[in-house]
Amino acid sequence: MRYYDKRGNPITLEQWSVLLNDPDYQRVAIDQGSGRQVSTVWLGLDHRHGRGGSPLIFETMVFPMSPNGDVGVGEIDADRYSTLEEALAGHAEMAKDHAYVLDKIVRKLEESDKSVKVWTIQTEAAYEELKAEGTLYGDWSRVDKDFKKAYYWLCHQMENRGMRLRGRPPIWAWQTKPDLRHNAHLEKGEKGVRLELEVPSVELLASNYSAWHCVLNDHYLTSTDAETDKAFSDDGYTRDEIELSWQKVFDLDYCVSADYGSAVQLTMPALELHYVKKAQAFRGR
Numbered sequence: 491m492r493y494y495d496k497r498g499n500p501i502t503l504e505q506w507s508v509l510l511n512d513p514d515y516q517r518v519a520i521d522q523g524s525g526r527q528v529s530t531v532w533l534g535l536d537h538r539h540g541r542g543g544s545p546l547i548f549e550t551m552v553f554p555m556s557p558n559g560d561v562g563v564g565e566i567d568a569d570r571y572s573t574l575e576e577a578l579a580g581h582a583e584m585a586k587d588h589a590y591v592l593d594k595i596v597r598k599l600e601e602s603d604k605s606v607k608v609w610t611i612q613t614e615a616a617y618e619e620l621k622a623e624g625t626l627y628g629d630w631s632r633v634d635k636d637f638k639k640a641y642y643w644l645c646h647q648m649e650n651r652g653m654r655l656r657g658r659p660p661i662w663a664w665q666t667k668p669d670l671r672h673n674a675h676l677e678k679g680e681k682g683v684r685l686e687l688e689v690p691s692v693e694l695l696a697s698n699y700s701a702w703h704c705v706l707n708d709h710y711l712t713s714t715d716a717e718t719d720k721a722f723s724d725d726g727y728t729r730d731e732i733e734l735s736w737q738k739v740f741d742l743d744y745c746v747s748a749d750y751g752s753a754v755q756l757t758m759p760a761l762e763l764h765y766v767k768k769a770q771a772f773r774g775r
Contacts, residue, residue: 494547496532496574506534518548518574519581523589527553527561530581537570546570548577552588574730582650605688607767608663608756614681617769626761628659640705643736644757648695653759660757663687665696676774686768689758698745699753701738711735713748
């Protein structure tokens with residue numbers, strides 16, 4: 491076979507021709523920045539040309555862009571892939587390497603002096619490690635096995651925004667001061683500490699606390715009754731549609747309007763000792 495749909499299923503030449511003329515179907519992702527455009531599309535035609543191996547049916551290309559937004563000729567970089575998942579991952583890497591390199595540098599320079607007051611709950615042992623080492627990183631052993639898939643997705647979102655986790659899970663923080671009278675912070679009797687922090691804004695990714703549970707439970711993030719009905723119907727949503735809906739967790743205004751509440755959680759690649767402004771010891775209730 492020479493022709494395949496976006497899920498890698500063989501199709502006829504006639505089916506391929508119809509899909510090829512549908513720009514919405516053909517497009518996979520597009521990003522622009524730093525004078526470059528990164529475009530990933532479905533090709534459908536196997537560009538391995540029968541030489542063995544999985545068919546190559548997706549392509550990412552990087553083009554120069556003029557100051558007025560026109561796309562220039564001659565690709566700067568390119569790669570091809572066999573699956574939609576590989577294409578999305580490859581596109582993200584190309585975008586990081588080409589479209590956002592300068593943007594991230596400028597953003598860090600502009601915002602390096604802007605800090606946000608947040609709070610985090612840590613065990614006493616973790617706080618002692620922070621004081622001894624100067625930096626505290628996330629620990630996968632403390633992540634529930636049922637939630638690791640959601641954490642991996644969140645880590646990918648942070649990496650795409652220029653936050654380097656280096657294979658570790660993030661550190662969690664809160665926009666509002668945690669009430670130590672509540673019993674959900676630590677195990678009963680466990681020694682802990684509530685830390686008040688001032689963290690550079692570029693090191694924080696904010697998301698809606700309630701909407702995040704859609705990601706944790708691998709559900710489509712719905713905002714209407716119709717979407718909810720479809721999410722739990724036999725047809726439901728595709729994997730791509732589900733994961734695309736999760737991007738809404740970062741749109742705080744949208745989440746409030748969709749009745750997910752206003753509670754905001756934040757994640758950061760690491761906790762630095764110099765972020766700490768106050769520490770309050772407590773025991774889990």
